[in-house]
Amino acid sequence: MKIYDSQLAPNPRRVRIFLAEKGIQVPYEQVDIVSGANRSPEFRKKNPMGTVPVLELDDGTCIAESVAICRYFEELYPEPPLMGRDARDRALVEMWQRRMELHVFLPIAQVFRNCHPFFAGRIRQVPEWGQVNREWALEALAWLDQELATRPFIAGDAYTIADITALCGIDFGRVSDIRIQPEQKNLKRWYDEVSSRPSAKA
Amino acid sequence: MKIYDSQLAPNPRRVRIFLAEKGIQVPYEQVDIVSGANRSPEFRKKNPMGTVPVLELDDGTCIAESVAICRYFEELYPEPPLMGRDARDRALVEMWQRRMELHVFLPIAQVFRNCHPFFAGRIRQVPEWGQVNREWALEALAWLDQELATRPFIAGDAYTIADITALCGIDFGRVSDIRIQPEQKNLKRWYDEVSSRPSAKA
Numbered sequence: 001m002k003i004y005d006s007q008l009a010p011n012p013r014r015v016r017i018f019l020a021e022k023g024i025q026v027p028y029e030q031v032d033i034v035s036g037a038n039r040s041p042e043f044r045k046k047n048p049m050g051t052v053p054v055l056e057l058d059d060g061t062c063i064a065e066s067v068a069i070c071r072y073f074e075e076l077y078p079e080p081p082l083m084g085r086d087a088r089d090r091a092l093v094e095m096w097q098r099r100m101e102l103h104v105f106l107p108i109a110q111v112f113r114n115c116h117p118f119f120a121g122r123i124r125q126v127p128e129w130g131q132v133n134r135e136w137a138l139e140a141l142a143w144l145d146q147e148l149a150t151r152p153f154i155a156g157d158a159y160t161i162a163d164i165t166a167l168c169g170i171d172f173g174r175v176s177d178i179r180i181q182p183e184q185k186n187l188k189r190w191y192d193e194v195s196s197r198p199s200a201k202a
Numbered sequence: 203m204k205i206y207d208s209q210l211a212p213n214p215r216r217v218r219i220f221l222a223e224k225g226i227q228v229p230y231e232q233v234d235i236v237s238g239a240n241r242s243p244e245f246r247k248k249n250p251m252g253t254v255p256v257l258e259l260d261d262g263t264c265i266a267e268s269v270a271i272c273r274y275f276e277e278l279y280p281e282p283p284l285m286g287r288d289a290r291d292r293a294l295v296e297m298w299q300r301r302m303e304l305h306v307f308l309p310i311a312q313v314f315r316n317c318h319p320f321f322a323g324r325i326r327q328v329p330e331w332g333q334v335n336r337e338w339a340l341e342a343l344a345w346l347d348q349e350l351a352t353r354p355f356i357a358g359d360a361y362t363i364a365d366i367t368a369l370c371g372i373d374f375g376r377v378s379d380i381r382i383q384p385e386q387k388n389l390k391r392w393y394d395e396v397s398s399r400p401s402a403k404a
Contacts (some may be wrong), residue, residue, distance in 0.1 A: 048300065048345065061290065068296035075289035087277035088263065094270035099251065129331040143250065 002027045003069070004046065004054040009033060010109070010172035012053040013108055013202065014066045017164045020199035022077050026055075036122075067097070081160045096155035096162035103140045105169030107133040111176040137178050141170070141187060148186035152193070159194070167194050204229045205271070206248065206256040207345035211235060212311070212374035214255040215404065216268045219366045222401035224279050228257075238324075269299070272363055284363045298357035305342045305373030308385070309335040313378040316349075339380050343389060350388035354395070361396070369396050 005012045005028040031038050031052050039050045047054045056074065063069050073153040074083045083097075084090030086180060100193040113119050114130030142167070148154070154162040170191065173179065180187050195199065207214045207230040221228060233240050233254050241252045247265040249256045257274065259264040265271050276285045285299075286292030315321050316332030346368070350356070356364040373394065375381065382389050396402065 013379045049305070049351075057290070061294070063290075063293045063297055065297045065300045068293045068300060071296050072289055072293035075292060087274055088259070088265075090277060091257075091265045091270045091274035092263070094273050095265055098267045098270060103251070124334055126328060127335060129328045132328060133327055144287075147250075158283045 001058055002029055002056050004029050004038075004043075004052050005029050005085045006031050006033045006038075006054065007054045009052060010105070010168045011051065013168045013171075014161075014164050015053045015055075015069050016202035017168070017199045018082060018161060019069045019073060020202040021080065021082055021159070021164075021197075022073060024073055024077060050141060067161070072199075082159070082164075084155075084160070093155045093160045093162060094123035097160070097165055100162050100165040100169065104137065104144065104166050105172075107140065107171050108173045108176065108178055111137060111178065112172070115176065134176070134178065135165040137173065141178075141180060141184060145187040148190045153190070159197075163194050167191070167200065177191075203260055204231055204258050206231055206233050206245075206254050206258065208233050208235045208254045211254060212251070212307070212370045214267045215370045215373075216363075216366050217255045217257075218404035219361060219370070219401045220284060221275060221402040223282065223284055223361070223366075223399075224275060226275055226279060229388075235275065241352045264315075269363070276318045284361070284366075285301050286362070287355075295357045295364060296363045299362070299367055302356060302364050302367040302371065304348065306339065306368050307374075309339040309342065310371050311379055313339060313380065314374070319377065336378070336380065339375065343380075343382060343386060347386035347389040350392045355392070361399075365392075365396050369393070369402065 003012075003015065003026050005016070007030065010167060016028075032051065038052055044050055046056065046062040049064060051064065053064075053066060055069045057063070059185060063072055067177035071083065074081070099126040111130045113123060114125045114133070117123055117126055130166065144154075151157060153159050154166055169179065170178075180191055205214075205217065205228050207218070209232065218230075233245065235254065239245060246252055248258065248264040251266060253266065255268060255271060257271045259265070265274055272287065276283070285296040312335035313332045315325060316327045316335070317329055321327055324361075326341065346356075353359060355361050356368055359393055382393055387399075
């Protein structure tokens with residue numbers, strides 16, 4: 001078993017943090033996404049989408065998509081639960097995880113993809129779309145600050161995959177100058193707490 | 203328990219089909235998304251994102267996000283499994299479900315949101331982004347046609363939530379004139395099969 005990884009991209013970090021929280025060790029192989037090794041025909045045999053991370057099992061099965069990889073390990077190693085403890089809880093964690101993905105992580109990624117020089121010439125950039133997403137991302141941080149006034153973590157009393165997605169999204173926002181504002185004290189309290197966990201260094 | 207639903211939107215249909223496949227009956231309450239009832243302060247207490255569907259439990263808990271609602275019912279009523287049978291299978295189904303969401307359903311929805319008159323004045327439309335997504339959606343259908351040469355359903359030998367997401371996305375493409383092409387025979391074979399299941403009428 002191994003994971004095709006990149007230290008430069010925010011999605012692989014989600015999996016690394018998830019595994020660090022579980023105390024699971026998996027060998028990582030770095031993929032050079034700057035040179036485009038992830039778009040090679042060879043890599044696309046593992047993941048036709050050409051993205052990292054990809055978990056390759058010993059039988060050759062390749063599991064792509066960060067959350068799918070996390071779910072695999074959650075099923076095999078349920079403790080500590082990072083995706084909920086029972087049916088209702090698991091649905092609520094998934095709801096929050098998806099909200100973090102769709103309203104925090106994805107808009108921040110869209111700003112990067114559509115406005116950053118890294119992607120110039122690699123994809124067809126639409127800077128206006130990047131600007132719309134910048135506004136959405138900033139609105140999402142303001143909303144999240146309000147939500148975090150009522151509970152310690154994104155999905156409730158426990159640290160979950162929703163916190164991991166939000167943390168990786170917000171940290172990735174720095175390259176596009178999307179940052180937590182000084183008045184967002186609940187969000188800052190949460191951010192400091194999840195950032196100080198050892199897993200955040202993964 | 204009830205589900206806040208709209209017969210007009212593609213996401214609520216994902217949940218209706220999922221429940222029909224399981225043989226589960228839940229009362230539905232229609233939300234008038236044309237007049238914007240889903241954006242009202244009252245509805246936002248149930249789902250701050252202002253989207254349907256929302257599952258309201260008898261204790262008042264509200265679960266938003268289609269896949270989170272589906273997971274709740276999958277946990278309570280595991281048969282027939284629509285999200286996989288074991289850890290590896292569940293991860294692969296989730297991988298395919300997310301690929302259908304990110305590469306089929308989402309681009310098709312982006313074309314609608316950014317190019318269709320329905321959203322003019324409701325959101326800031328970026329038509330160029332709609333055009334980029336139209337190309338991606340058409341590329342995704344061509345890719346899916348190749349994938350379906352090797353197996354009956356999106357995620358393998360069994361019908362799963364990945365088929366539901368793809369079906370609802372492709373059907374929603376019609377309003378933006380995104381359609382299966384005559385030469386895409388594998389995709390057409392799959393489409394005819396999943397469309398003829400009784401659940402597709404849900």
